[in-house]
Amino acid sequence: MSKKVIVIGAGIAGLATAARLLSKGYQVVILEKNEHIGGKVASLSSNGFKFDLTASILMNPQNYKRLFEDLGKKHQDYFTLQRIEPNYRVFYDDKTHLDFSTELSDLLKNLETVSLKDAHGYLKFLSHGYNKYLFANKTFFQKKQQQISDSFSPLSLAIALKLRPQTSSYSYISKYIQSPKIKEFLTFQAFFTGLSPFKGPCVHSLLSVIPQAYGLWYIPGGMHSFVKALEKVVKELGGIIETDAEVKEILVAKGKAIGVKTEKSITKGDLVICSGEYGYATQNIVPPSPKLPKIDSLDYSCSAYVLYLGINKKLPQLAVHNFYLGEDFKQNIDCVFKGRLPLSPSLYIYCPSALDKTMAPQESEALNVVVRVPNLKSKPSWGDRTIRLLEHRVLKNLKKINGLADIDKHIVYKSCTQPKDFETVFNCYKGAAFGISPTVTQTNYLRPHFKSPSVDNLYFVGDSLHPGVGVSMVLLSSKHVVDELETQNTTN
Template sequence: MILMKEKVIIIGAGIGGLATALRLLNAGYEVVIYEKEDKVGGRVNRIQEKGYTFDLTATISMMPQEFYLLFEELGLRLEDYIEISYPKSLYYTFFKDGTYYDFSTDLIKLNRQLESISTKDAVGYFQLMSDIYEKYQLANQAFLSQSCDQASSFFTFKHLKEIFKLEPLSNVYDYVSKFIKDEKLKEYICFQTMYIGMSPYDCSSIYTLLPGVSQFYGLPHLKGGMYRLVEVMEQLIKEWGGIIHTNSLVESLVIEDKCVLGIQLSDRIDKGDYIIANAQVPYVMHELQSIIRPKEYHLSCSAFILYLGLKQKLPMLNIHNIYINQAFKENIQSAFDGKLPKESSFYFYVPSRMDEGMAPTNGEVINVIIRVPNLKAQNVEWNEQTILLLKEQIYKALAQVTKIEHFNELVEVEKYLTPVDLATHFNCYEGIAFGLSHDLTQTNYFRPHHQSDDLKGLYFVGDCTHPGTGISLVLKSARQLSKQICKHI
């Protein structure tokens, strides 16, 4: 029997909060979670309408080993709770000029596709992947899987030497160009680095790890969508004695002498030994306290997501797809320059190609995700005109890709999510979709620490902490924080 130890209060029931709760319950802590929305999951949520099921935001399961590791360290088997399958192709990639590439997980098929571009680029692609794989193993062991809260453990000669092996000062595009000459192949690789909310022309070459780990480990699909993971985690928390309060907005932190003792709710105060914020660091420091002057951070961009329920199957599509428009650099840079793209390049997700339960018979679900400026952009208003502009770009591109002229006539369900929705429903500071920017001044030790530097008793977990954004990295964040708290006993 596990004896209850100290009390942990978690603000927010996103993936980071749920994973931390499970780990601390397993270690014997009393855990109470407060979630402002009516269901758990945070941005890893879903929409259901007329038999269509849409993942709200997260759709890509990079570094799937982190999913397995969480369950393994809890003494469980992921496979006993969730059915997981692997697509045969990573991405179907469509270009404005009609070019189409299938990036298969099968080595022979992949090589055939690359050789159709050029033999030199096929060689270059495999050399690039080899280089990325070596860097990934180094980064994962030295940084991604280790806490970077302590300067003494981060600023060592060994660590500094390893950092320079990763070539952090080169940007993604320039690094990829050392191996690849074909512009379309470069754009395909560079596009994937935008999953952390940065431009491949600005962010460090370290983030080529994103297309690399996809090629190495695949992009597994969780049957029922990403929210299935949330459902299982919620079930386990309740079975293990954790308490989850939904529709419970935390109004402020309870602070005495720069020590966080609890949280203020609308009708009461709840106190605990550890207060963990699974909310973005800037939001917590700007909205939940007034003792410490909030730091200014570089922010990621945001996203516009269009959800479409279609009354026709689309066999020409993969579960994961990329559409690359003309003027690639100009249009993806626009999200970081405070402007809307004139001709969007975007990722689109069609889970019903593998998971028929996510759509009615002979139907299809599509999530289209476009990078757009966050709410700091002064010249973008999220009104009907802006939404219509982006929808028209998407429908035009999908009509081209599917060769269905009146594509919009297939739509039975249409919904969308804007940066305003991210800010309103999920407390995303300035509507950012990817946490803090991942520039070099905000990575590793320089990213907000799991244990607050300013307020004793306050801890953070999620995409604004080390190692960064994305479900797998947030699971790493939860693991590092849980270890840190357990060491206090």
């Protein structure tokens, strides 16, 4: 008889892991806390406007396709991919903007308007960064990193040194680029993981290399369409998804996980995989044990504030993915890690309706405006006053973009997600939107492991595990945890 696996959480990690297990013959039931699936990749709809709740940048499309290939399925039967052009449109405080195209000839023309020297430096940065990405992907991202030899063998150490972990993303980028406009664009992308680009290891600068090498992509209907694709394949394979079923306790007998308890029922199983946030899970639903890491001693990422805007006119000046890089760029990033709100925040502006007419009513736009903010270990109270203050600062900078000076007069829908929501809705420890911070001492083998150190038959998966944050990385995490589970079962 096949083993029964209980998966906690129906986000990307939980759904992808469940699908992989089902394809290998396991019985799987997924228990989801909320009334909807998707976790942080859920969707929001109102008056014809549709918003991806958080994740919106689709890079590394090969990881999305590979999941379905591993299931013996054709990904085209579940979702389609459209290439985005340009990758990013970047607006600056001086009213200028630059398009960062995947077409090198177009890109170079744009960069040369800023600096001939930096156009050459950008090409060198891409060339060297691409080689580093190939090394990192093959040696670290694509491997489980559950044995000390995975990260600390002579070969792994030699490759790690090539990645220059002691150098910050900003310092590494500054070797190639002098122009603040180009340098800040590259630096801002290294901020995607919720770690300071001025302190975090320069491997995160590869986040600006990957889109240039492989492009950025879009799934019609937004990122939540991928969640629906996962839901479809899970159900086709015989999986069960129960919503409104928050797990309150992982049941343990004789040192082994034997099931879970919700407010409504007890579900028994042979294995438990928790895709919920690692810090929350180990403090709240896993039995206490000295073998577990001290969660408060770990470094956590910053959080995010996401402002959702329904606009009753078209904004042709916006691409799908846009940045506004404001004044005092470094200061407004540093303050986030000192517990203060940015005075003049740089913005990531997601406008899917620029490409996809289904995301907004006719002659309208749906915008996500995203700002990195302190997590809840810091001082901001996140009451109504704080939220109004930050909204004012965001709109003030949004209005500096040419053609958006009167955008506040065209807002017909408005809501937000803030750190308290990440904590209460998604169980993110201290509202840290990107999980455990990917510092040098919290990466690869040094990150929490898939197999619980204190309870047999209990596993973890998600963005606080290896290889880290982002949908494409979480899809790799789902592969790694199933491989680890299969290895442990074979050994035992």
